Each structure stands twice: as structure tokens, then as C-alpha cells.
Amino acid sequence: MAAVDEIFRVKGRPEERGLPLLVNSLAQAEMLTRSVPQNFVRLAMAFWPGALTLIVAASHRVPLKVTANTGRIAVRWPRNAVVEGLITEFDGPVTGTSANLSGQPPCSDADGVFLQLGERLPLILDAGQTGATVPSTMVELHGEEWKIARLGAISAAEIAAVLD
Numbered sequence: 001m002a003a004v005d006e007i008f009r010v011k012g013r014p015e016e017r018g019l020p021l022l023v024n025s026l027a028q029a030e031m032l033t034r035s036v037p038q039n040f041v042r043l044a045m046a047f048w049p050g051a052l053t054l055i056v057a058a059s060h061r062v063p064l065k066v067t068a069n070t071g072r073i074a075v076r077w078p079r080n081a082v083v084e085g086l087i088t089e090f091d092g093p094v095t096g097t098s099a100n101l102s103g104q105p106p107c108s109d110a111d112g113v114f115l116q117l118g119e120r121l122p123l124i125l126d127a128g129q130t131g132a133t134v135p136s137t138m139v140e141l142h143g144e145e146w147k148i149a150r151l152g153a154i155s156a157a158e159i160a161a162v163l164d
Helices: 002-011 024-030 038-046 081-090 112-118 158-162
Strands: 052-057 072-076 137-142 145-150
Touching: 002 112, 024 038, 024 072, 038 052, 038 137, 081 158, 145 158
Parallel strands: 052 137
Antiparallel strands: 052 072, 137 145
């Protein structure tokens, strides 16, 4: 829990905003969810790894603080070899919030992270440009019901085409 507290401190992130978790397999994602809706599997199979974040009921394994005490978790399998390697190295999901002060523009390289957070961090891993200029699309699932929570790299029409 100390690591979670540190993320909130470093980013100046309000504790009412949960932390997304990054995975490197569908099986890892399923372990984080209380029950896996069929639409979760459909979307994951269509867009993971990639720029899709799925918001679902969290399993009891996920600390409530990570969910901002909502019992819901945001899960994503990013298309990034460095992040996938870290998940493998740590043998499980890692938190995946953007590298910036809360409310500030996200950083796309280590220099930007250093400018915003350098004094607050003991280490910055420079993996080059992220290439991400558009955030992930966030889809909230309640059972088989769904809604777009944030439009991003994947369009609403692409989501609907998989689910309808």
C-alpha cells in the first residue's frame, strides 16, 4: 500500500480518482475483476494490447484505495514492450497512471517527466518517446451494459461494431 500512497503523493492526485492497472494478458485482467462480462472478453480480444481501458467491478484482491473506494477498477493491456517487461518482471499487474502532475498535460518522454516530477522521483526509466498523443478510450461495463467513459484512440463506432 505504501507504493500506492507514493503515487498519489508524487502526482498530487486526488484520492477520489482510482489508479488504473496495467496487465500483459487477459488472464491477469480477469484475476482483477469480480465477474468477467462477455463484453469485457469481446473488447479485450478485439483491442488488446492497445489503447483500450476497461472499467469493471474489482475483485476482492484489489485494494479499495486503488479503486478510490468505488469497488471498480480500470484495466488496460498496453502495446508497449517496456511496460509488458515490467509486468513480467514484477510477476503481476502494475499501476499505470500517466507520468505527470495531476491536472497537467501528460508527458511523452523522460525529459518531460523530469521537468514535471523530477524532484519527486528517485528514478525515471527512459524508454524513449511514448508515441502516445491520444489517450486510451475508456469503456465502462456494468454486466453486459456498456458506455464510453472517455473517448480516445478507439472510436465509439469501433467499440459498437464489436459489441453490437
